[in-house]
Amino acid sequence: MKTLRRLAPTVPLCIAALLAAPVAHARTLCTVIADADTGEFVVKQGRCDERVTPASTFKIALALMGFDSGFLKNEHAPVLPFREGYPAWNESWKQPTDPQRWLKYSVFWFSQRVTYALGKERFARYAEEFAYGNADVSGDPGKGNGLERSWVSSSLKISPLEQIGFVRKLIHDQLPVSRGASEMTRRTIEAIELPDGWTAHGKTGTAYPKMPDGSSDEAHGYGWYVGWITKGKKSFVFARLDQDEKKASPPTGLRVRDSLLPTLPALLGPTAK
Template sequence: MLARLLLACSCLLALAGAAWGDTCTLVTELDTGRVVKREGDCERRNSPASTFKVPLSLMGYDAGILKDEDEPAWPYRPEYKSWNEAWRKTTTPRSWLKDSVLWYSHVLTRELGEDRFKRYVEAFGYGNRDVSGDRGKANGLTRAWLSASSLQISPVEQIAFLSRLLKRKLPISGKAREMALAIMPAFPLPDGWTAYGKTGTGFQPLQNGTFDRSRQFGWFIGWAQKGERKILFARLIRDERKENFVASFRARDSLLADLPALLAE
């Protein structure tokens, strides 16, 4: 039944896909590096948006700020001014990733501090490693990874980062790695596979350095696992026109619909 629903979803999304504009899909085997699927411009860099919560979680656990799946449970405060009502509640590391809570990221990066934050991004070799933030505003600690700000990463680089994470090649403790993996959102797939992934969305940049609220971008990155086999994936959508449905959810739902056929290859 699940397989039929996924197939139906895939067909519907394929019909809508022509409106999405520039879309990259990159799927590779973790152990061998074999490219299962590569389509679109996967070298072009883009803001990571909320996919940056993956490296942020590693930083938080390695630094000892994040303790486990449920601690710290930080309360929402009115000064956070969250536009999303779902974020206006006490948040834990697990619900932070599940609900993609922006203010929790800001509390975490402030706890890390600017120097330590920069050192982690550099040590991870993450994208262009530029955490300066919005041009001329010195706000990298809370803005660098969002929409048209300074930190940029390509789908190819997202896959490389995930590969280093899963192969234990990042300069973090084993405990930090395991705790970060434990809070990754999970998505069951047919035939015993499970996908683990993170969405990210924002607005595309304009030439003047601001962003265009009429055109979104959307990520879904992660891996699918069955036993010891792992398949890495990244999908990035850049809209050509205004779309009402969140771009990251389109990236996630369309890739989850495509994965069963790709995993069977």
């Protein structure tokens, strides 16, 4: 059975204050929430149509590809070993990893195992069929590294509005994959219990813009939190995108998630009843 994280209740704040409060050292580029059934916006604030790197939020799409292709079997299979030479920017990545752990800890090398198993043509075809942002998984110009990192500060870009459109298709089984792949992806994505009976399902993402010399601009990292929130028969899709104004820790995406989650039920307001 899937383990749910619980978020402690917080004191309600006014909607304007919730929207205005950015992550420390960051500015909010977009907050968008929509009814998952009708697509009607509940909140739409900021530059929500501008595309940036999806970073690790793309793991939602990768999970769909992996389960549909058969490379991924279920939440706990396959278990892949960490090997020397794999990216290991985080100590939590240096362990055997299954699909659920991959998404929870955002294990970069596991993503690469999925893309290598797919191969360039099938990987590109899935991105096109999903209509995922600009669907460009070619990677950095002239480097041929699309399978390695096209979704991290590279060729692939998506807007917050496109993110929630993609999530709506996922939860309604409207993407060109098997129903089993959609169901398994939804089961594998981290779920967090919120106050008042709500449950949020989502994925964080952090990436740094490229400088002219190819280095990473770690002072202006992008941070995403993308997913859906449910209570009974009510479901809403959401995307939040921030950008740091100075170097900070933990990673921007984690700070976005932790600042947005306590506010989500209040942001829904009367539409949630």
